[in-house]
Amino acid sequence: MAGAGDLQELGQAEGALGGALGERAIDVRGLRMRYGSKCVLNGVDFGVRRGEVLALLGPNGAGKTTIIEIMEGFRTCSAGEVSVLGVDPARGDERWRARLGIVLQSWRDHGKWKVRELLAQLGDFYRPYSTAERPRPRNVDELIAMVGLEQQADQRIASLSGGQRRRLDVAIGIVGRPEVLFLDEPTVGFDPKARRDFHDVVHRLSDLEDTTILLTTHDLDEAEKLSDRILILAGGRIVADGSADQLARETEGKAEVRWSVGGEHYVHAAPDAGVFVHELFKQHGDRVRDLEVRRASLEDTYMAMVRQHEAGRSEEAIAAFREAGK
Ligand SMILES: Nc1ncnc2c1ncn2[C@@H]1O[C@H](COP(=O)(O)OP(=O)(O)OP(=O)(O)O)[C@@H](O)[C@H]1O
Numbered sequence: 001m002a003g004a005g006d007l008q009e010l011g012q013a014e015g016a017l018g019g020a021l022g023e024r025a026i027d028v029r030g031l032r033m034r035y036g037s038k039c040v041l042n043g044v045d046f047g048v049r050r051g052e053v054l055a056l057l058g059p060n061g062a063g064k065t066t067i068i069e070i071m072e073g074f075r076t077c078s079a080g081e082v083s084v085l086g087v088d089p090a091r092g093d094e095r096w097r098a099r100l101g102i103v104l105q106s107w108r109d110h111g112k113w114k115v116r117e118l119l120a121q122l123g124d125f126y127r128p129y130s131t132a133e134r135p136r137p138r139n140v141d142e143l144i145a146m147v148g149l150e151q152q153a154d155q156r157i158a159s160l161s162g163g164q165r166r167r168l169d170v171a172i173g174i175v176g177r178p179e180v181l182f183l184d185e186p187t188v189g190f191d192p193k194a195r196r197d198f199h200d201v202v203h204r205l206s207d208l209e210d211t212t213i214l215l216t217t218h219d220l221d222e223a224e225k226l227s228d229r230i231l232i233l234a235g236g237r238i239v240a241d242g243s244a245d246q247l248a249r250e251t252e253g254k255a256e257v258r259w260s261v262g263g264e265h266y267v268h269a270a271p272d273a274g275v276f277v278h279e280l281f282k283q284h285g286d287r288v289r290d291l292e293v294r295r296a297s298l299e300d301t302y303m304a305m306v307r308q309h310e311a312g313r314s315e316e317a318i319a320a321f322r323e324a325g326k
Contacts, residue, residue, distance in 0.1 A: 025050045025180050025212035026071065031080035033066055040066055042236030044080070048229075050179075051210040053202060055223035058233035059306055064216040065105060067233070068182050071214070072102055085180060098129035098136070101178030101211075103169050103186050111158030115149055115168060116140055118157065119175055126176035134177045134209075146204075147171045148197050162189040170198065174205065181205065183215035187222060195222070202226050220298045232302060234309035240301070247301045258292040265290070 026048040033041040040063040048054050056064045069075040070082060073089035082089055087096045110118050123137030130136040144153050147167040152160060160168065166189050173181060187195050199222075205211040217223050223230055224244040232240040232247075240247050255273035259266055261284050270276035273293045280288055296304075 023050045024048065025052075025085060026214065027081070027083040028067075028071075029081045031067070031070070031082060032078045033063065033070065033075075034078045039236060041077075044233070044236070044238055046231055046238055046241060048212055048214060050212050051206055052229060053206050053213045053215070053227045055227035055230045056214065056216045056233060057218075057220070057223055057230060057302060062233045063236060064233060065184055068184050068214065068216065072100065072182055073097070095129060098126050098176055099179045101173040101176060101181040103173035103181075103183045105184045105188075109157070111156065113157050114154050115157060115160070115171075116144065116153045118168075119143060119171055122172060123175045129176070134179070136177050137175050138177050140175075143171050143175055146174075146201055148194065163191055163194050166190060167194060167198075170201065174201075177209065178211060180212045180214070183213065185216055185218070187217065187219065199226055220302055224298050230298070232305050234306050239305050239309060244298045248296045248298060255296065256294045258290065258294075259288050260290045261287050 024047045026046075028047070029045050031041050031044040032039070044063075044067065046054075056067065058064050066075065070077045071084050071089055073092045076090050084092070085096065085099055113121075119140045123140060126136035141153075144150055147170050149164065149167055149171065152164055157165070157168065166186070170183075170186060173183065187198055190198060202213060202215075203226075206213055215226065227244075229241070229243055230247060231238050254269040254271050257268050257270050257273055257276055257280075259280065268276065273295070277291070277293065280291075
């Protein structure tokens with residue numbers, strides 16, 4: 001039977017290319033979670049390398065927040081092994097916690113505080129855990145500029161707009177210069193400029209500070225732009241694991257080829273667009289015009305995987321994914 005363990009091997013092979021397995025910041029094996037009689041996670045395996053940006057995708061209720069909360073130590077899993085920075089989150093102490101950054105979905109109100117005051121206050125928690133490599137906390141003014149809240153720095157939090165509060169959430173998540181950052185739907189409520197600024201922050205954190213980032217999002221375009229690797233969670237299992245390009249290539253999705261000959265327009269879905277286009281030119285030569293090849297997008301891949309799962313065919317989807325990846 002093809003299972004998430006096989007996909008894990010795929011992830012490991014990929015991980016081995018980018019860095020030694022020992023450099024993993026997060027390791028999850030055989031993770032299971034039940035709420036009462038309801039099984040939400042049914043054997044989840046994956047690893048995340050240091051400095052890697054990983055996007056966790058999946059339909060509403062798939063268990064993404066549950067995974068993140070287990071890794072943060074907020075929830076205890078029903079079974080399996082989880083290691084974050086070499087520590088089981090259920091046993092993580094304050095020193096371990098100070099190495100993490102967390103941006104949750106729900107907003108915890110500190111309405112009476114001013115932006116700068118709150119960040120300075122929260123930053124103090126990290127001061128004892130400062131190292132030469134990671135000075136903690138981050139300078140508050142630099143942080144405020146990083147998330148674009150300069151104009152609101154001395155404003156009360158209760159008076160911020162929804163998007164500005166979300167920027168503050170991100171600032172709170174990174175004030176301690178975390179080694180691992182968890183972002184649960186970080187850009188909900190962001191306008192396009194805030195979204196782009198946030199993408200710059202993520203790239204800066206991973207490229208310049210080697211921060212490992214695990215984020216959940218429903219925005220596939222964002223997942224593709226931000227992450228080195230994407231996991232798709234459905235039916236309590238990881239059903240796909242790879243870069244956006246790999247997922248698009250390795251799913252059974254077909255590329256769409258469009259062209260015209262003698263003024264007539266044609267479209268054809270081809271599993272191997274290269275072979276098809278070669279045949280097309282063999283047949284029609286330079287009479288082929290307006291040639292366009294569109295490979296399966298991440299959205300196509302995502303929809304295909306989730307649809308197969310919903311039709312009760314996730315085993316088949318995993319097997320097809322593995323087969324295509326050989
Ligand atoms: N404390 C809880 N008690 C019982 N069931 C819960 C609890 N928390 C989550 N669940 C259930 O577990 C499932 C997974 O929830 P979770 O919030 O992890 O999903 P998600 O993938 O983050 O969803 P979304 O995309 O909607 O944020 C859901 O069916 C949810 O109803």
